[in-house]
Amino acid sequence: MTAVPERGPGRIEIRGLTKRFGSFTAVDQLDFTVQPGRITGFLGPNGSGKTTTLRMLLGLIRPTAGTATIDGRSYRDITEPLTVVGSALEATNFHPGRTARDHLRVLAAVAGVPDTRVDEMLELVGIPAAARKRAGGYSMGMRQRLGLAGALLGDPRVIILDEPANGLDPEGIRWLRGFLRHLAGEGRTLLISSHMLSEVEQTVDDVVIIANGRRVAEGTVAELHGEPTAYVRSSRLPALADALHRAGITSEPRDDGLTVRSGDLAHIGDIALAAGVPVHELRADQTHLEELFFNLTESDEHRNRNRSGHEAPPETLPPGELPPPSGAPVSTAAPSQEVDR
Numbered sequence: 330m331t332a333v334p335e336r337g338p339g340r341i342e343i344r345g346l347t348k349r350f351g352s353f354t355a356v357d358q359l360d361f362t363v364q365p366g367r368i369t370g371f372l373g374p375n376g377s378g379k380t381t382t383l384r385m386l387l388g389l390i391r392p393t394a395g396t397a398t399i400d401g402r403s404y405r406d407i408t409e410p411l412t413v414v415g416s417a418l419e420a421t422n423f424h425p426g427r428t429a430r431d432h433l434r435v436l437a438a439v440a441g442v443p444d445t446r447v448d449e450m451l452e453l454v455g456i457p458a459a460a461r462k463r464a465g466g467y468s469m470g471m472r473q474r475l476g477l478a479g480a481l482l483g484d485p486r487v488i489i490l491d492e493p494a495n496g497l498d499p500e501g502i503r504w505l506r507g508f509l510r511h512l513a514g515e516g517r518t519l520l521i522s523s524h525m526l527s528e529v530e531q532t533v534d535d536v537v538i539i540a541n542g543r544r545v546a547e548g549t550v551a552e553l554h555g556e557p558t559a560y561v562r563s564s565r566l567p568a569l570a571d572a573l574h575r576a577g578i579t580s581e582p583r584d585d586g587l588t589v590r591s592g593d594l595a596h597i598g599d600i601a602l603a604a605g606v607p608v609h610e611l612r613a614d615q616t617h618l619e620e621l622f623f624n625l626t627e628s629d630e631h632r633n634r635n636r637s638g639h640e641a642p643p644e645t646l647p648p649g650e651l652p653p654p655s656g657a658p659v660s661t662a663a664p665s666q667e668v669d670r
């Protein structure tokens with residue numbers, strides 16, 4: 330693949346992005362930035378507005394307010410969009426009677442790329458044998474890989490994938506992780522959505538978390554984890570707390586031990602040893618990201634509207650727009666899928 334210069338173009342900017350379906354606000358004043366050369370996880374529970382946001386970014390539906398741009402231009406204003414942005418919103422809408430090769434050839438023709446790239450892409454995503462097999466017989470994992478191959482056909486610098494790990498087995502998830510990392514290493518911009526933080530935690534650099542269409546957190550994965558802490562147990566806690574304090578480390582009592590505001594276990598152990606304090610247990614605290622995710626997205630303030638019966642009534646669908654994605658899987662690789670022009 331052609332290398333994309335590091336720190337090159339490919340910046341996604343979402344500003345005040347809002348989408349209302351009738352009186353229902355699916356995406357509400359959303360703001361975030363996605364940087365090239367990084368993998369950004371776009372996270373939120375089911376129905377929080379991820380797909381609607383991606384559909385606006387990809388020009389499939391019009392925002393009610395705000396903008397979604399790539400290098401300052403909205404998708405509809407990009408001259409050869411498939412060579413700039415590759416996307417796979419769902420991995421399920423391949424024509425069942427069409428082979429992977431035929432499917433990609435159609436897209437290649439649309440994107441204006443040579444047919445030779447089709448087999449290259451199938452090889453790249455690890456399904457060369459699927460070239461002649463009809464898509465109707467594919468596993469979910471193969472569909473995901475085919476969707477990815479389609480997204481990459483135009484050698485785009487921006488890649489947008491909706492729940493790309495869905496249906497992949499652990500080996501497939503490991504493969505995807507390495508593959509996405511490689512693409513980011515080439516300077517490309519990767520935006521991937523997921524409803525499970527734990528699923529993408531090891532894959533992404535940055536995260537944007539939304540609940541009920543609103544951003545509730547944004548930052549690097551490390552920032553989300555917060556400052557590292559350790560748990561230490563001893564029969565002489567006051568002496569240990571005192572020794573840590575003298576070393577400039579704060580601690581507070583927890584259960585029958587201390588929470589120490591440092592992740593450097595060796596340093597904590599050395600301080601205890603130097604103070605002659607016995608240590609009965611010393612371990613790093615794990616931040617339970619899933620719990621944090623739940624707190625951020627399911628707190629009283631952000632409780633999922635879809636679970637409290639406030640979902641948009643279907644008749645709110647504006648003319649010319651596709652029904653909710655759950656019922657109508659969409660791959661944005663082909664412009665023929667675009668609506669609401």
Ligand SMILES: Nc1ncnc2c1ncn2[C@@H]1O[C@H](COP(=O)(O)OP(=O)(O)OP(=O)(O)O)[C@@H](O)[C@H]1O
Nearest residue numbers: 350355375376377378379380381641646651652653
């Ligand atoms: N065309 C539409 N008309 C009416 N409501 C819609 C439409 N599209 C989406 N919605 C509603 O907007 C909300 C956000 O949906 P969206 O698909 O963007 O969420 P999501 O975060 O992608 O969820 P999931 O993880 O389940 O795909 C949902 O309540 C959904 O029912």
